[in-house]
Amino acid sequence: MAILKTENLNYVYSQGTPFEKTAVRNVNLEIEKGEFVGIIGHTGSGKSTLIQHFNGLLRPSSGKIYLDGKDIWADKSQIRQVRFRVGLVFQYPEYQIFEETVYRDIAFGPKNMGLSEQETDRRVRATAQRVGIPESMLEKSPFELSGGEKRRVAIAGVMAMEPEVLILDEPTAGLDPKGRELILNQIKEYHKTMGCTVLLVSHSMEDVARYASRLLVMNRAEVFCFDSTAEVFKRSAEIEKIGLSVPQITRVFNILREKGIDIADDVYTVKYAKEKILEYLKSGGKLQ
Amino acid sequence: MIKDITLGQYFPGNSVVHRMDARFKLVITMLFIVMLFIGSNTISLEVGFVFTAMAYLCSSIPVKLIAKSLKPILPILAFTTILNLFMITSGMPLFQWKFIAITDEAVETSVFMIVRILLLIAGTSLLTYTTSPVALTDAIERLLSPLKRFKLPVSELAMMMTIALRFIPTLIEETDKIMSAQKARGADMDGGKIKDKVKAVIPIIIPLFVSAVRRAGELATAMECRCYRGGEGRTRMRQLKSGAADYVSLGITIFFLAAVIFINAID
Numbered sequence: 001m002a003i004l005k006t007e008n009l010n011y012v013y014s015q016g017t018p019f020e021k022t023a024v025r026n027v028n029l030e031i032e033k034g035e036f037v038g039i040i041g042h043t044g045s046g047k048s049t050l051i052q053h054f055n056g057l058l059r060p061s062s063g064k065i066y067l068d069g070k071d072i073w074a075d076k077s078q079i080r081q082v083r084f085r086v087g088l089v090f091q092y093p094e095y096q097i098f099e100e101t102v103y104r105d106i107a108f109g110p111k112n113m114g115l116s117e118q119e120t121d122r123r124v125r126a127t128a129q130r131v132g133i134p135e136s137m138l139e140k141s142p143f144e145l146s147g148g149e150k151r152r153v154a155i156a157g158v159m160a161m162e163p164e165v166l167i168l169d170e171p172t173a174g175l176d177p178k179g180r181e182l183i184l185n186q187i188k189e190y191h192k193t194m195g196c197t198v199l200l201v202s203h204s205m206e207d208v209a210r211y212a213s214r215l216l217v218m219n220r221a222e223v224f225c226f227d228s229t230a231e232v233f234k235r236s237a238e239i240e241k242i243g244l245s246v247p248q249i250t251r252v253f254n255i256l257r258e259k260g261i262d263i264a265d266d267v268y269t270v271k272y273a274k275e276k277i278l279e280y281l282k283s284g285g286k287l288q
Numbered sequence: 289m290i291k292d293i294t295l296g297q298y299f300p301g302n303s304v305v306h307r308m309d310a311r312f313k314l315v316i317t318m319l320f321i322v323m324l325f326i327g328s329n330t331i332s333l334e335v336g337f338v339f340t341a342m343a344y345l346c347s348s349i350p351v352k353l354i355a356k357s358l359k360p361i362l363p364i365l366a367f368t369t370i371l372n373l374f375m376i377t378s379g380m381p382l383f384q385w386k387f388i389a390i391t392d393e394a395v396e397t398s399v400f401m402i403v404r405i406l407l408l409i410a411g412t413s414l415l416t417y418t419t420s421p422v423a424l425t426d427a428i429e430r431l432l433s434p435l436k437r438f439k440l441p442v443s444e445l446a447m448m449m450t451i452a453l454r455f456i457p458t459l460i461e462e463t464d465k466i467m468s469a470q471k472a473r474g475a476d477m478d479g480g481k482i483k484d485k486v487k488a489v490i491p492i493i494i495p496l497f498v499s500a501v502r503r504a505g506e507l508a509t510a511m512e513c514r515c516y517r518g519g520e521g522r523t524r525m526r527q528l529k530s531g532a533a534d535y536v537s538l539g540i541t542i543f544f545l546a547a548v549i550f551i552n553a554i555d
Contacts, residue, residue, distance in 0.1 A: 018350075057468050080474060088472040095462075096469035098494035108491070112474030143498070157473060 001069055002030035003165060003197050004054055004086075009063035011049055023049040025221040027063070031165075031199070036191055038208030038229070039201045041218030042243060047201050048091070050218065051167050054199070055086035067165075084113050087163030091170045093154035094147065102128075102145070102153050103138040109161040127160040131186050148179040155183065159190060166190070167199040172207065184211060209233065209247045209268040217244070230266040249273045261285065298420050304533055305347035305418045310427035312534040316541045317415045323545045324408055329555050332548045333403055339544050340411045349417050357413045358406060365402055372398040421453040426528060429519075443519020451507070459500065466495045 011024040024046045031037055041047045052058040053065055056072050056079040065072050072082045087109075090096065099105035103124055110120040128138060131152040137145070142153055155171060168187065172180040188211055191198045202208050208215060208229070215232040217224040219242045225232060232239070236246040236254055246254075246268070253267045253276075262285070264276045300306075305313070324336050344354070372394055379393025416424070429446035436442050470491045471477060477488055 052468065055472060057471060080476065083472055083474055090465065090469045090472070093469065095499055096466055096473075096491075096495050098491045098498075108475075109473040112476070161474070 001033075002066075003033040003068055004031040005029070005066040005069075006053070007064040007066070009050075009053060009065065010061045011046075011053065011058060012061045013049075015061060022221050024053070024060075027223050029216065029223060029226055031197060033164075034195055034197055035214060036188075036198045036212050037200070037214050037216055038212030039199060039216045039218065040203070040205065040208055040244060041224075045218040046221040047218045048169055051088065051169060051199065051201060054165065054167060055088045056082045057088070084109075084161055085163055086165040086167065087158040087161050089155050089158045089166070089168040089171060091173060093158075093171075094150035097142045097150060097154055097157075100141060101139050102133065102142050105142050105153060106138075106156045106160050109157055113161060123160045123162065124156075127156045130159065130190060131156045132182065148175055148182070151175065151179070152183065152186070155186075162194065163196065165197045165199065167201075169201045170203065171200070172202070172204070180207070187211070205245055205247045209250075217242075229268060233268045234265050297416065299349060299353070299417050300420075301348055301418065303346060303348040303418070305343065305414070307533070308418075308537060309528055309530040309534045310419050310423040311430055311528055312530060312538055313415055313419055314424070314427045314431060316537060317412055319541050319545050320411050321408065323541075323548050324404055324411075326552060327404075327548045328552055330400070331555075332551045333400065333407070335544055335548050335551065336407050336411075337403070339541070340407050340414075343411065343414055347414060347418050349414065353417065354410050354413070357417075358409055361405065361409055365405060368401055368405070369398045372401055422450060423526075423528070425450045425453065426524070426526075430528060441519075443522065447519065455500075455503070458503075459496070462499055463492065463496055466492050 006027050006029055009024055009027040010022070013019070013021045013023050027050060039047050039051070049058065053060055054067075056065075059073060067082055067085060072079065097105050099108060106124045106127060107120050110123050115123070124138070125135070128135070133149070133152060133156065137149070142150060145153065151171070155168070159166065166187075171183055171187065175183065184207060187198060187200065190196070200208060200212060212229055214227065215229050216226045217232060217239065224242060225235065233246055233250050236250050239246055245251075249270050250268050253263060253265070253273065256263050257265065261280075263280050267273045267276055320336075320339065323339070324333075327333050327336055344351075373390055374388065374394070376391060376394035376397055377389065379391035379396075381389045381391050382395065383390040419427075425446045428449065429442055432440070432442045432445075467477065475488060475491055476484070
């Protein structure tokens with residue numbers, strides 16, 4: 001059964017005023033347990049608004065959201081429980097840090113859940129280790145840390161709640177390539193060891209192509225397509241038409257095919273590309 | 289929610305009122321306030337009402353917006369009305385129950401005060417509805433500039449006001465974001481006792497202060513990069529220009545003010 005499901009989801013900002021704007025229109029989708037879903041789309045395409053529905057921060061103007069088959073708005077008083085089960089990491093999450101020490105900031109979520117002292121301690125230490133924060137850093141003030149470290153502390157703050165669904169809104173925005181790699185790998189690792197569902201919003205096609213098994217493409221408040229990564233990048237011409245890019249390697253293969261070379265159209269990682277090229281060369285094909 | 293605050297919000301447009309010189313609008317608004325407060329009888333208040341209605345007709349600001357701007361002052365209205373109703377004891381009693389009495393004069397004064405406050409808010413809101421904050425601070429700076437002689441840093445004060453106004457929406461947005469982020473971590477914002485409520489504010493206030501200080505630092509650097517060194521000798525891209533419409537409006541306002549003074553005198 002799908003862990004997250006939406007039914008005719010609509011969201012309108014400032015309803016009934018001159019500034020009325022539909023941010024999410026008629027979204028129907030199902031996300032299976034344990035999936036790693038990439039969400040891409042332009043700024044203002046409604047992806048951030050959409051993900052805030054999944055943990056009940058926004059209430060849909062119309063339509064329903066089901067978590068594990070249950071309508072999350074069926075009982076309003078239970079919405080906090082939904083937020084513990086669906087963890088959401090906002091863009092630039094380091095700006096939400098407020099505690100005196102790193103330890104206490106990571107413990108904020110677990111404490112709100114009403115966990116015991118020991119369980120909180122276990123989770124804080126386990127999560128800190130997971131995101132590469134050494135024990136010695138736990139007693140430091142989070143405001144002394146570097147940007148990348150702060151980001152990891154903030155992500156750990158949500159991870160420590162051990163949500164069944166982890167949603168991250170551009171977790172790598174504004175980081176250097178090394179910091180990006182680090183965070184993405186930690187997310188991947190978390191996904192693998194915890195067996196949870198991960199939704200990753202990103203602007204970088206390379207990133208989502210590498211990590212996600214399915215891609216949700218948003219365009220002008222609507223779902224443009226929701227399919228396996230390979231299937232989505234097969235439609236690279238359409239994707240470029242709505243103003244999004246495709247991974248560089250996909251573009252290289254598109255140009256090769258345009259030149260009349262008969263080669264695979266579902267390439268989106270360099271590793272797979274190498275295989276395909278070798279295969280092609282072995283079968284007697286020429287790249288000239 | 290927080291976003292619904294309209295008091296002091298600018299609604300761009302291209303009406304006569306929008307295009308007027310901000311200095312004139314500011315002076316007219318001040319005259320309007322004087323007009324409302326020296327008017328001591330019903331007729332003078334009616335004059336004030338006609339004036340406000342005329343101004344709104346010229347401004348093409350939707351009526352719905354007026355209602356919205358009046359909403360936040362409802363508690364104040366209720367408070368003054370209750371005070372007036374029960375504290376004024378002169379006049380004919382209309383209603384009496386034990387020691388509580390409501391007189392005709394009390395009712396009259398309450399209605400008078402309600403209308404006066406409503407007109408005051410509606411009229412002054414029009415200034416901020418039709419004038420961009422930048423134009424408004426410009427106007428204040430120009431009107432205060434004679435005070436430069438007394439070593440008052442008028443330009444700096446105006447710049448501070450501009451910056452403060454500029455950052456109100458930014459900070460509101462930021463607060464919204466931080467609140468959402470903490471809610472996502474299970475912070476309980478709306479339940480509980482007063483002690484819990486105070487505690488719930490900390491996770492919002494601290495990040496907000498941190499980011500405000502950070503922004504201030506960044507802004508200072510950015511201003512220095514563009515060679516800001518105080519208001520001395522600074523020229524402006526948009527000059528305030530006064531035209532026929534401004535003088536006509538000012539004339540009309542003075543006429544109305546004179547009318548109110550006259551009505552008061554013969555009363």
